Amino acid sequence: MHKLELKKVVKRFGEKVMAVNNANFFVDDGEFVSLLGPSGSGKTTTLRLIAGLEKADEGEISINGKIVNALSPSERDIAMVFQSYALYPHMSVYKNMAIPLEIRKVSKAKIKQRVTSIAEMLGIPNLLDRKPRELSGGQRQRVALGRALIREPNLFLLDEPLANLDAILRHRMRGELKSLFHHVHGTTIYVTHDQEEAIAMSDRVIVMNYGLIQQIGAPEEIYKRPINKFVALFVGTPQINIFEAKNAKSMSKVLSSQKLIALEKLLHKGKVEIGIRPENITIEKGPISGKVILTEPMGANILVSVEISLNSERIKIKSLVPNTMRVSEGDDVNLSLKESEMLFFLNEKRVEI
Amino acid sequence: MKKFFLYVGVILMIFFCLFPIYFLLLNSFEPTSVSYSSPPILYPVAFTFSNYIGVFKDISLGSYIVNSLIVSLSATAIALLIGSMAAFAIAKIKFKGSSTLLNLLLILGFFPAATMIFPLYEMFAKFHLLNNYLSLILPYTTMSIPLTVWVLSTYFGQIPGELYEAARVDGMSRFQAFYKIILPLGIPAASTVAILDFIACWNEFILALTFMTKENMRTITVGISMISGRFSYQYPWGEIIAGALIVTVPLVVIIFVAQEKIISGLTAGAVKG
Amino acid sequence: MAMQSVNPKHEKGYLLALIGFVSPIVVFFTIFQIYPLIKNVWFSFTNIHNNFTLNNFYAILTGSSFWQSTWITVKFSLISVSFEMVIGFIFALLLNQEFHGRKAVRTIFLIPWALPTAIMATGWKFMLQHSYGPIPWILYWLHITQSPPYFLSMPKMAFASIIMADIWKTVPFCALLLLAGLQAIPRDLYEAMEVDGAGWFFKLRKLTFPLMLPAITVTLTFRFLQAFGVFDLIWVLTNGGPGNATMALSPFIYQQTFNWLDVRAGAATAVITSIYIIGLVVVIWITRSYVGRRYATQ
Numbered sequence: 001m002h003k004l005e006l007k008k009v010v011k012r013f014g015e016k017v018m019a020v021n022n023a024n025f026f027v028d029d030g031e032f033v034s035l036l037g038p039s040g041s042g043k044t045t046t047l048r049l050i051a052g053l054e055k056a057d058e059g060e061i062s063i064n065g066k067i068v069n070a071l072s073p074s075e076r077d078i079a080m081v082f083q084s085y086a087l088y089p090h091m092s093v094y095k096n097m098a099i100p101l102e103i104r105k106v107s108k109a110k111i112k113q114r115v116t117s118i119a120e121m122l123g124i125p126n127l128l129d130r131k132p133r134e135l136s137g138g139q140r141q142r143v144a145l146g147r148a149l150i151r152e153p154n155l156f157l158l159d160e161p162l163a164n165l166d167a168i169l170r171h172r173m174r175g176e177l178k179s180l181f182h183h184v185h186g187t188t189i190y191v192t193h194d195q196e197e198a199i200a201m202s203d204r205v206i207v208m209n210y211g212l213i214q215q216i217g218a219p220e221e222i223y224k225r226p227i228n229k230f231v232a233l234f235v236g237t238p239q240i241n242i243f244e245a246k247n248a249k250s251m252s253k254v255l256s257s258q259k260l261i262a263l264e265k266l267l268h269k270g271k272v273e274i275g276i277r278p279e280n281i282t283i284e285k286g287p288i289s290g291k292v293i294l295t296e297p298m299g300a301n302i303l304v305s306v307e308i309s310l311n312s313e314r315i316k317i318k319s320l321v322p323n324t325m326r327v328s329e330g331d332d333v334n335l336s337l338k339e340s341e342m343l344f345f346l347n348e349k350r351v352e353i
Numbered sequence: 354m355k356k357f358f359l360y361v362g363v364i365l366m367i368f369f370c371l372f373p374i375y376f377l378l379l380n381s382f383e384p385t386s387v388s389y390s391s392p393p394i395l396y397p398v399a400f401t402f403s404n405y406i407g408v409f410k411d412i413s414l415g416s417y418i419v420n421s422l423i424v425s426l427s428a429t430a431i432a433l434l435i436g437s438m439a440a441f442a443i444a445k446i447k448f449k450g451s452s453t454l455l456n457l458l459l460i461l462g463f464f465p466a467a468t469m470i471f472p473l474y475e476m477f478a479k480f481h482l483l484n485n486y487l488s489l490i491l492p493y494t495t496m497s498i499p500l501t502v503w504v505l506s507t508y509f510g511q512i513p514g515e516l517y518e519a520a521r522v523d524g525m526s527r528f529q530a531f532y533k534i535i536l537p538l539g540i541p542a543a544s545t546v547a548i549l550d551f552i553a554c555w556n557e558f559i560l561a562l563t564f565m566t567k568e569n570m571r572t573i574t575v576g577i578s579m580i581s582g583r584f585s586y587q588y589p590w591g592e593i594i595a596g597a598l599i600v601t602v603p604l605v606v607i608i609f610v611a612q613e614k615i616i617s618g619l620t621a622g623a624v625k626g
Numbered sequence: 627m628a629m630q631s632v633n634p635k636h637e638k639g640y641l642l643a644l645i646g647f648v649s650p651i652v653v654f655f656t657i658f659q660i661y662p663l664i665k666n667v668w669f670s671f672t673n674i675h676n677n678f679t680l681n682n683f684y685a686i687l688t689g690s691s692f693w694q695s696t697w698i699t700v701k702f703s704l705i706s707v708s709f710e711m712v713i714g715f716i717f718a719l720l721l722n723q724e725f726h727g728r729k730a731v732r733t734i735f736l737i738p739w740a741l742p743t744a745i746m747a748t749g750w751k752f753m754l755q756h757s758y759g760p761i762p763w764i765l766y767w768l769h770i771t772q773s774p775p776y777f778l779s780m781p782k783m784a785f786a787s788i789i790m791a792d793i794w795k796t797v798p799f800c801a802l803l804l805l806a807g808l809q810a811i812p813r814d815l816y817e818a819m820e821v822d823g824a825g826w827f828f829k830l831r832k833l834t835f836p837l838m839l840p841a842i843t844v845t846l847t848f849r850f851l852q853a854f855g856v857f858d859l860i861w862v863l864t865n866g867g868p869g870n871a872t873m874a875l876s877p878f879i880y881q882q883t884f885n886w887l888d889v890r891a892g893a894a895t896a897v898i899t900s901i902y903i904i905g906l907v908v909v910i911w912i913t914r915s916y917v918g919r920r921y922a923t924q
């Protein structure tokens with residue numbers, strides 16, 4: 001039995017907007033699953049459907065094997081961290097965290113003990129008397145987390161909890177969040193538009209676009225075997241190189257003869273594109289000559305943009321090389337593309353060849 | 354179930370607001386014999402325009418309306434003009450004591466007119482301004498200023514300071530910056546305030562009752578409420594009500610046209626605290 | 627607090643500009659608001675020969691009419707404003723729900739507010755007439771009273787009449803102000819509480835009510851000060867009667883001044899009324915800064 005399961009769930013807003021289009025997925029006990037997608041792709045709506053803050057137009061949502069479509073949010077035993085944090089502005093941090101227990105009529109002494117221990121865990125025991133407006137963004141976020149962690153719900157739902165933090169804090173919180181929710185053995189659904197975050201934190205990632213689930217899989221699977229061009233482009237920084245293979249001849253320098261034959265067959269079925277991530281391209285020696293047009297130092301690596309011509313067509317390809325390498329704009333280089341890491345897309349869908 | 358109670362509540366609310374209006378409307382179209390029947394009849398039985406014709410014939414309703422229009426429109430215009438200047442100074446020039454000034458205006462606005470009516474009466478009598486439009490226009494302007502300045506200064510305060518500063522840097526004088534940059538931007542708020550001011554002046558009673566002693570100078574509120582005083586034995590209720598409803602029509606029109614503005618103006622304070 | 631000035635003071639023409647922009651309203655206020663108040667103080671402390679005297683105050687404070695008026699005013703303000711706040715709050719909660727025609731109801735709510743008080747009081751006078759007014763008869767038909775009550779000719783009922791009419795006129799106004807306060811509460815706070823398991827009463831008690839306190843105090847302040855100066859309604863509906871049963875302070879001042887032509891008694895009453903208002907403002911100011919500190923959300 002899955003902790004949470006969605007079957008053919010549909011949510012429309014008005015006639016035109018299909019916010020969630022036939023969502024099917026499950027989450028198992030103790031899993032940390034990310035809902036990843038660009039803004040407007042239906043992540044928040046999915047989360048709100050699970051919480052019961054929106055009613056599904058079609059489909060079934062079940063928690064612990066029980067269909068919960070008709071249950072109100074308060075009956076689903078779920079904890080949610082809102083993107084805005086939704087801290088009660090007139091209550092102290094202590095009160096904010098105590099509310100879920102107060103609702104459940106837990107005794108004052110128990111509440112005190114629980115709030116104190118959660119505050120310790122989150123490193124905010126000194127803030128308990130403050131009002132939300134007296135807190136920094138990071139502190140607010142911890143309070144919102146604390147309010148969720150205070151009880152042991154069926155599910156934790158987190159809606160972009162790191163989106164409002166500055167870059168350094170965001171990075172630091174990633175690891176902290178992951179270990180926090182593992183520590184409490186919580187089943188967690190984590191919404192984010194930041195693919196690095198999803199890849200770094202999750203047991204599994206659900207990629208969404210336009211209300212449609214694109215792919216569900218472990219982070220490395222999403223990264224290495226994206227199901228389509230959208231996922232390939234969306235996941236991974238620096239972004240994957242994708243160029244069209246118009247005919248086999250133009251690819252002769254890029255592909256082995258074996259692959260060329262396969263490509264030839266594929267070309268009859270539609271538009272074929274080849275994708276390769278920048279770290280799988282070297283620029284020291286190889287069959288393809290080109291000119292460096294831009295270098296972008298990225299700390300340990302340098303992202304090098306090279307213009308090459310494949311059968312009279314000029315294309316731009318990015319390669320990620322160690323910063324020990326000396327390369328500057330205008331240099332002539334020779335590229336080699338690691339064939340084993342290449343991805344092939346037929347009409348935007350990935351195919352094995 | 355919840356929906357059921359909600360709609361019962363909504364119907365009660367509508368009944369609460371509209372029953373008096375309904376009953377008055379009903380009786381304004383009934384002949385006197387029906388209006389005076391005891392017990393009252395709560396549904397239409399006859400239909401006549403005689404009350405509406407009568408009210409124009411028996412009293413100078415037309416001139417009351419003109420009087421009300423003249424004083425209300427003038428006072429609103431002046432209050433807007435000088436109020437927007439002061440609001441601009443408070444919001445954008447920012448001087449010491451600007452918030453004290455604003456608070457003082459608001460507090461003075463709460464003093465009932467009765468507490469200052471005699472000195473005003475004496476003053477207008479001395480300058481022969483009783484039964485003159487000015488005797489209402491001037492105090493009505495004053496009465497409208499607190500709300501005007503308050504709403505407009507809040508609104509001007511939200512216009513980015515850079516706009517005004519840029520205008521100054523570009524070489525405009527303060528006054529040019531005010532009427533070329535800030536004032537045009539303030540038009541939505543100004544129209545809201547204008548509506549609220551106009552309604553307040555149109556509805557004013559005690560000053561109009563006191564300073565306009567000649568029958569033909571009365572404003573509409575005094576005029577209508579005085580009909581009842583004239584006939585002490587038989588109140589011409591049908592005509593009074595017809596008159597009251599005629600006066601209400603422009604207000605209802607304003608409400609329907611500008612309800613969003615009115616509500617935003619009314620509630621500007623409640624939300625901000 | 628230090629004023630952040632957009633224009634430094636030493637800049638040329640600062641003072642001139644300031645005077646130019648602000649002086650018109652100051653002139654209006656001085657002549658038509660401050661001067662009359664001061665003049666009244668002068669009247670109240672002098673006799674007809676312009677000599678100083680305390681007799682005006684002495685006469686008022688030792689008579690019973692003034693105290694009766696004070697009591698009537700306080701009672702009227704307290705009772706009508708309490709009813710209006712409670713009913714207004716309920717109406718606001720209803721209006722905050724989603725239902726068909728919600729916007730139309732909001733528009734309807736503006737009608738009682740926009741009606742001139744004097745004119746709506748005229749209408750109420752008709753509706754409260756014993757033999758042909760609908761209100762006494764509806765009360766009778768619903769068996770709330772044993773016969774259609776005489777509203778305007780019995781002291782207690784006359785008082786109830788002005789309260790009723792005031793409630794009708796002002797409840798929608800209060801409801802709209804409170805509704806604005808309700809709508810300013812972020813939705814996600816309610817959602818957060820729902821997810822955490824709260825029922826409607828818990829949300830009302832722990833969220834709506836405390837977060838509404840600023841809007842409630844503003845509405846309350848405004849209404850109370852307004853009710854304290856009530857004139858039009860009483861003058862038209864009951865003329866202060868029967869007897870002096872509904873003679874609040876404003877009509878009392880008016881009666882002293884223009885009916886009895888006792889200008890100095892009227893001035894003394896006006897001065898004390900002004901003191902009441904100042905006292906109220908101070909009390910409200912203190913309460914509001916307390917509420918502001920306690921429940922400030924910004």
Ligand SMILES: Nc1ncnc2c1ncn2[C@@H]1O[C@H](COP(=O)(O)OP(=O)(O)O)[C@@H](O)[C@H]1O
Nearest residue numbers: 013017019037038039040041042043044045046
């Ligand atoms: N309450 C609503 N009413 C109408 N449309 C909505 C509403 N909430 C979301 N949408 C629409 O549904 C789509 C998905 O929104 P959302 O779930 O918030 O996306 P995400 O969280 O992935 O950015 C968007 O096109 C959005 O405009």
Ligand SMILES: [Mg+2]
Nearest residue numbers: 040043044045
């Ligand atoms: Mg979202």
